[in-house]
Amino acid sequence: MNTSPRFNPDAHANVCLLLEGTFPYVRGGVSTWVKQIIEGMPELTFSIIFLGALDGDYSEPAYDIPDNVVHLELHYLLEQEESAESKQSFFSKVKKFRKDFTLNSQMHSVLADSEGTLDKEVTAKFTSLLCGDGAITEKELRHSKESWETVREKYLNAPEGLDFNHFFWTVLSMHGPLFTLGKIAENAPSADLYHSVSTGYSGFLGAMLQSRSGKPYLISEHGIYTKERELDLAQVDWIPEDLDPFRVGLSDDMSYLRAVWIRFFKSLGRMSYASADQVFTLYNGNRLRQIADGCPSSKLEIIPNGVNVRGLRSARRPDGDGVPQVVALIGRVVPIKDIKNFIRAMRIVKEKIPGVEGWLIGPQDEDPDYTHECKLLVESLDLVDTVKFLGFQKPSDIFPQLGLNVLTSVSEGQPLVTLEGYAAGVPAVTTDVGSCAELVYGVSEEDVAIGAAGAVVPIANPGLFADAVVELLGNEDKWLAARKAAIERVERFYDDQDMISRYEQIYRRHLDSETSLEKAS
Secondary structure, eight states: OBOOOOOOTTOOEEEEEEEESOTTTSOSHHHHHHHHHHHHOTTSOEEEEEEESSTTSOOSOSSOBOTTEEEEEEEEOOOOOOOHHHHHHHTTOOBOOOSOOHHHHHHHHHHHOSSSOOOHHHHHHHHHHHSSTTOOOHHHHHHBHHHHHHHHHHHHTSOTTOOHHHHHHHHHHHHHHHHHHHHHHHTOOOEEEEEESSSHHHHHHHHHHHHHHOOOEEEEESSOHHHHHHHHHTTOSSSOGGGOOOBOSSOTTOBHHHHHHHHHHHHHHHHHHHHOSEEEESSHHHHHHHHHTTOOGGGEEEOOOOBOHHHHGGGSOOTTSOOOOEEEEESOOSGGGTHHHHHHHHHHHHHHSTTOEEEEESOOOSSHHHHHHHHHHHHHTTOTTTEEEOOSOOHHHHGGGOSEEEOOOSOOSSOHHHHHHHHTTOOEEEESOTTHHHHHHOSSHHHHTTOOSEEEEOTTOHHHHHHHHHHHHTOHHHHHHHHHHHHHHHHHHOBHHHHHHHHHHHHHHHHHHHHHHHHHO
């Protein structure tokens, strides 16, 4: 293996993975899962289309690239922020283009309607707008009179008082990445099967590739893309509320423009679901959300995550070595992980267990402002000697030193890091998000009988979180019982060999079907 990017657009792959903000440039649970899938099927070849945000955000891959990856390409979806001068100059460049924008207007209406029926025919129309000889270009979107009139018409249907300038640039920012996706789809590498690991932009790219190629298309969702974007949009400050006093839709605190963005992402998701042959999810809670977001239940299948249980057995502490007074949160330092909740909880834990340490293990560069705020909070709470920012570490080196492996996230799917901790014999304390309650307390009757592998507490409640930590760290019998349950649960239900085997069977079923169709034709 090596970390050198591979660009070989003529290489044919069995599976083309469509990855947005994850492997191989960004560390995290989804990236680990992608790596497991590729390395677990060395006899299959893979190509990767990676979608990032801004040019310059990604330099070298964060992971070794497996030998069976025959092609890797990187694309950026966002432009740098428009200057005031370039925005001003736009209005002097509106031109008359001959191209018919009727279909464009119809498609814009589809994106604005998160409840309407979508199918492969709708995706095919979108694909024709963005790919091929008759495609509309981004230049035409920005500078045509017809496009101007389309946006103006939509604005007139918005709440009275909404600032037009802000609305206009929001529409351009929203649609800009779609033109990049169109170019990617036109020049995508040949593959027998396309597999996106989310909906969103990469999911819509998969829908276009399926429409153009007729090849099988699969989606796997770890977290729910639209839910995570809703959380992101609730925190951004680039939608000024004073320009948009009318609040409608998704929550009392979400502005009209935030609601527009969410409807846009939901529509991309529904087109992704409509185009996919199968959709995979991690647990039933996600499945129900996907059905509510427009995925046909007949396409959905639950495949839990799995971890390398065999490899992590060596990281287990010997029996009788006591309970380490170390609590670790392994993950990115970003708001969705609610690192500040962890820090506040550690202040309470320290009052009851003076020698305790709290380790933050993971990348700190994804949101530098948030990382800085977290470090200031550590200083203000007098925790500099207690809470330590350790950056990326090898889990096998870290786990033997831990008493608890914790999560304070406000959103999760089925966190691999919790299962990895179980395999290494480390109990967990988590917030009640995603499938964490299932991981800690079990799902089936057989699973529940194993016992609790730690504790689950409400989100954003540092007091209850601290109580759960203190109860486990301060009671060796309870800790040992949780450790025993963690090991038994992961070995019985979450071994990565089972997960990889199921995906390999799915891949081969679709690949064999394609081969049969080619022979028949």
